[in-house]
Amino acid sequence: MTATVPRTAPSAVTHEVTNQPPPLSGHDVADDPVLIEGVRREGAEWYLDDLHRIGRLAGSEETQRWAEEANRYEPVLRTHDRYGHRVDEVDFHPSYHSLMDVAVSEGLAGSAWADPRPGAHVARAAGFMVWSSTEAGHGCPVSMTYAVVPALRRSPELAALYEPLLTSRVYDPGLRAPGGKRGLLAGMGMTEKQGGTDVRANTTTAEEQPDGTWRLRGHKWFTSAPMNDLFLVLAQAPGGLSCFLVPRVLPDGSRNTFRIQRLKDKLGNRSNASSEPEFDDTVAWLVGDEGKGVRTIIDMVTMTRLDCVLGSASGTRAALAQAAHHARHRSVFGARLVEQPLMRNVLADLGLESEAATALALRLAGAADRAQRGDAGERAFLRLATAVGKYWVCKRQPAAVAEALECLGGNGYDEASGLPRLYRDAPLNGIWEGSGNVNALDMLRALAREPESLDAFGAEIEAALGADRRLDAAWRELRAELVLTEDAQLRARRLIERAALVLQGSLLVRHAPTAVADAFCASRLAGDRGLAFGTLPAGTDFTALLDRLPR
Missing domain, CATH: 2.40.110.20 (Butyryl-CoA Dehydrogenase, subunit A; domain 2)
Structure with a gap:
């Protein structure tokens, strides 16, 4: 019986891989x-x-x-x-x-x-x-x-x-x-x-x-x-x-x-x-x-809520780093993505969200550090600001990660990019240690039972008054709305959202470059902001904002 000689397979047809970003590895995540x-x-x-x-x-x-x-x-x-x-x-x-x-x-x-x-x-x-x-x-x-x-x-x-x-x-x-x-x-x-x-x-x-x-x-x-x-x-x-x-x-x-x-x-x-x-x-x-079980374990819950804010700020920053890296290396229609106006708007807007989250997260960590060393004012600030930060930073993470994923197009939807894992993880911190409603109600509880927390919260915001008229106006409006009325619970999400944005605005006005603070106040505290990322107004200093993105 004659052995059958297998046919030689045709030469594999391959292609040269071009216009794909290199892996984002071998870098310093803290270079931010x-x-x-x-x-x-x-x-x-x-x-x-x-x-x-x-x-x-x-x-x-x-x-x-x-x-x-x-x-x-x-x-x-x-x-x-x-x-x-x-x-x-x-x-x-x-x-x-x-x-x-x-x-x-x-x-x-x-x-x-x-x-x-x-x-x-x-x-x-x-x-x-x-x-x-x-x-x-x-x-x-x-x-x-x-x-x-x-x-x-x-x-x-x-x-x-x-x-x-x-x-x-x-x-x-x-x-x-x-x-x-x-x-x-x-x-x-x-x-x-x-x-x-x-x-x-x-x-x-x-x-x-x-x-x-x-x-x-x-x-x-x-x-x-x-x-x-x-x-x-x-x-x-x-x-x-x-x-x-x-x-x-x-x-x-x-x-x-x-x-x-x-x-x-x-x-x-x-x-x-x-x-x-x-x-x-x-x-x-x-x-x-x-x-007194709730009173005892709330000491633990307060610190885990702080870590929820830290984790959401971190996850948002990680997704932004992937999007920025992709945009710096990917070319479309003859130009790198990072050079194209619409993508620059999206990345700059994501950068604003991330910077505000990071600034607030570290401010809370600083308050926790000083509170445990005996600073009563910082302890009072932390009581209200932790609920506010936990609600807003964790609530914004899924939207920010989804937008960052979209910056990579189909590549971002592929598991190999790592972004699907970031996206699946994103909703957790908004649920763990109290969902959005729980933290909104906790804010109301603090306002009703611990008025010193509102005094400390207000002092933090008022440290920036006079530097930006939009921040000044937003605080005046919020201060009036924080009066607890019969419909306070119905309004609680609106109140806690505005409280978070005004607090973030105060931090950025005092500590961030002028271009960052101006863009935040214009897009978050005043004007007609779109519902999606990438809707910053004309006149924004996009170059200054993009220079703040992680590398």
């Missing part, structure tokens, strides 16, 4: 004038060398690979071992652990609380913004670990035991007795399926034991990062809703009851495991006073 100016302004100039070092690592090809793999290979729940023993563990891809290791070792988790230098929380905020721009999901356990410290301090004995490990710069994953680890991560469990935001409707119960511990029974609906070591959990005690510390592993090394029923199948944030844990005779320790 807006970020650097804000860090200096808020008192952390001493951190800039470290920030640039983190920025170079964030911009590396290796880190970009970690980010892609951590999301492509999602966390996997193992409820039992091979013998049938309940283990309730979540396995992560090694790239997730690489991202976490950098975040913790660089002090982006709890370390700022152990740093006595003025500006330590600003430094941590800037580092968090730069590093989380590479991958948002692992920022969740980092943020919660940062935020748990002030709440835990309401019980000095527990704080003395755990705070040194929560502020450690050692990433030590795995479930072991807390006392035997070199560093700890923390989380929180508030939400239940029947209550959601209304945590006072929670049904998880707590019973005190003769040894002073408590036992919890109930089911939480949304608890992220279930492999963290410690959790602050709300439960109903005889004296009312209370806050409890729940370790995954007890001091004697035995596993606490923390049954993970399933992991959430989320829109984005897929590198971060979010779970539904069930407590059944779960050992816990009371944090703060019995019946």
